[in-house]
Amino acid sequence: MIKNKNGATLTALFATLVLGMTFFSIANASGSQPSTVVKKATTFVGGDIHTLTFTKNGLFITGHEAGSYSSNEGLQWKSITSLKNVDIMAWATTTSGYLAGGHNGLYRSTNGGKSFTRFNFYAKTSDVHSLGANKKVVYLSSPQVGFLRSIDSGKSWKIVNPKFGQGFMGSMLVDPKNPLRVIAPDMQNGLVVTTDGGKSWKRFGGPGGAMSIDWNTKNPKEIIALGMGGGAITKDDGRTWSAFSAPMGASAIAFSPTGLRIYVATLVGDRASILISDDDGKHWS
Numbered sequence: 001m002i003k004n005k006n007g008a009t010l011t012a013l014f015a016t017l018v019l020g021m022t023f024f025s026i027a028n029a030s031g032s033q034p035s036t037v038v039k040k041a042t043t044f045v046g047g048d049i050h051t052l053t054f055t056k057n058g059l060f061i062t063g064h065e066a067g068s069y070s071s072n073e074g075l076q077w078k079s080i081t082s083l084k085n086v087d088i089m090a091w092a093t094t095t096s097g098y099l100a101g102g103h104n105g106l107y108r109s110t111n112g113g114k115s116f117t118r119f120n121f122y123a124k125t126s127d128v129h130s131l132g133a134n135k136k137v138v139y140l141s142s143p144q145v146g147f148l149r150s151i152d153s154g155k156s157w158k159i160v161n162p163k164f165g166q167g168f169m170g171s172m173l174v175d176p177k178n179p180l181r182v183i184a185p186d187m188q189n190g191l192v193v194t195t196d197g198g199k200s201w202k203r204f205g206g207p208g209g210a211m212s213i214d215w216n217t218k219n220p221k222e223i224i225a226l227g228m229g230g231g232a233i234t235k236d237d238g239r240t241w242s243a244f245s246a247p248m249g250a251s252a253i254a255f256s257p258t259g260l261r262i263y264v265a266t267l268v269g270d271r272a273s274i275l276i277s278d279d280d281g282k283h284w285s
Contacts, residue, residue, distance in 0.1 A: 042271040043068040043077035049272050050089040051171055052212070052252035052265045055098070057112040061252070061265055061272055062088035062100065069113055073256075074263070074274030082115045083107070091171045092133035096153035101128025101140065108154065122148060122157040130165070130184060132172025137179040139172055139198060141165030147198045160198040170212045170252075176220065183223070183238075185210035191225055193238070205241050207232045212252045216259035224262055224281075226253040231264075231281050244281030 045063025053060045058071045067083035070076060088102040097110040105126045107116035122145065130141040138150040140157065147165030148157045167188040175181035180197040183204055191206035191213060206213070209228025216222040221237040231246040231253065246253075249266040256263060262277045264284070275284045 041070075041075050041077060042268075042273045043070075043079065044270060045267070045272045046087075046270050047267075049251045049265045049267050050087075050102075050169075050211075051091045051100075052254045052263060052274075053091045053093075053171065054254055054257050054263075055093055055113065059254075059263075059274075060091065060113055062091070062102075063267075063272060065270070067100070080113065080116065082117070086116075089129050089169060090131035092131035092138055092154075094133045094138055094153040095135045099131055099133065099138065099154050101131050103127055106140070106154070121154065122159075130168035130170060130172055132174045132182060132184070134174035134176055134179040137174065139174060139182055141168040141172075141184070143167075149197060161201075164201055165198070170210075171214075173213060173215055173220075173223070183213065183215075185213050185225065185227070187211070187228075190227070190229075191238070204238045205232075205234065206238075207243070212254075214254045216255045217257065218259035222255075222259070224253050224255060226250060226264065233262075233280050242280070246281070247275050247284050250275070 044066050046065025048064040051062045058069045059073055060069045064087050065085055067080040068077040086104050088100045090101045092099040098113050100107045105118050106121045106128050107118050109116045125142050125144050127142050127144050132139045136153045138154045140148045143166040146162035147160050149160045150157045167186050168184050169187050170185045173183040181195050183193045186192045187209055190208050190210050191204040192201045193204040194201045206225040207227035207229035210225055212226045214224055222235045224233045231244045232241045234241045247266050250264040252265040254263045264275050265272045277284050
């Protein structure tokens with residue numbers, strides 16, 4: 001008990017503050033178990049956010065100047081030293097590891113994303129704007145050469161369509177049951193889809209100026225997209241779409257591994273943080 005000058009009794013609530021802690025607990029008035037309040041974590045990415053990706057090794061985020069990963073869904077981040085000043089714009093998971101592409105070329109990780117190494121992948125091509133994979137089959141788009149395909153996890157490449165793919169940006173979705181079917185974010189046409197491995201394409205819907213897409217791995221017919229025109233979700237494989245308001249500064253989106261939650265990466269200054277929605281983008285926290 002603490003008494004004020006007038007003798008009134010005030011109830012004091014004490015909280016233990018420890019330097020460097022990520023969270024703290026407060027017991028509620030009913031005496032039940034304390035709830036956990038988590039501080040908002042941010043990570044440096046530079047002037048833009050390009051990818052937000054869940055893998056078996058954690059949640060990865062890349063931006064204009066840096067990349068980081070989190071083992072607890074964005075509550076804490078660890079920077080990836082080898083992606084400093086690399087500007088990664090797209091991501092793919094293959095049977096041989098992770099591929100990350102950007103303005104400085106194509107990078108590979110074989111140690112779960114802890115480090116990446118640049119390698120020459122097709123002639124003198126050095127600009128990668130979009131990637132997607134299904135096991136050993138990998139697709140890549142570059143404004144320099146168009147749309148490419150690899151059938152050996154990115155070791156060798158062949159041009160599929162030199163006249164399409166220059167406007168793609170971000171990670172592509174490759175159908176887990178049909179590697180010839182690919183859905184890509186296209187800055188000019190919204191989302192586009194191919195069923196012949198990239199030889200021909202048609203519009204798939206979604207927001208204009210598409211930059212980031214993902215699907216529910218538990219139900220691939222459920223797809224989310226984020227673009228210059230806001231956010232949108234389809235639950236019937238693109239036949240119908242519902243728009244939603246994305247948080248300010250959001251430019252990358254992902255489904256949780258369970259498929260029950262949507263994550264977006266938002267940018268404030270040169271740092272990114274994660275917001276979540278449990279109701280298809282209607283509310284964010």
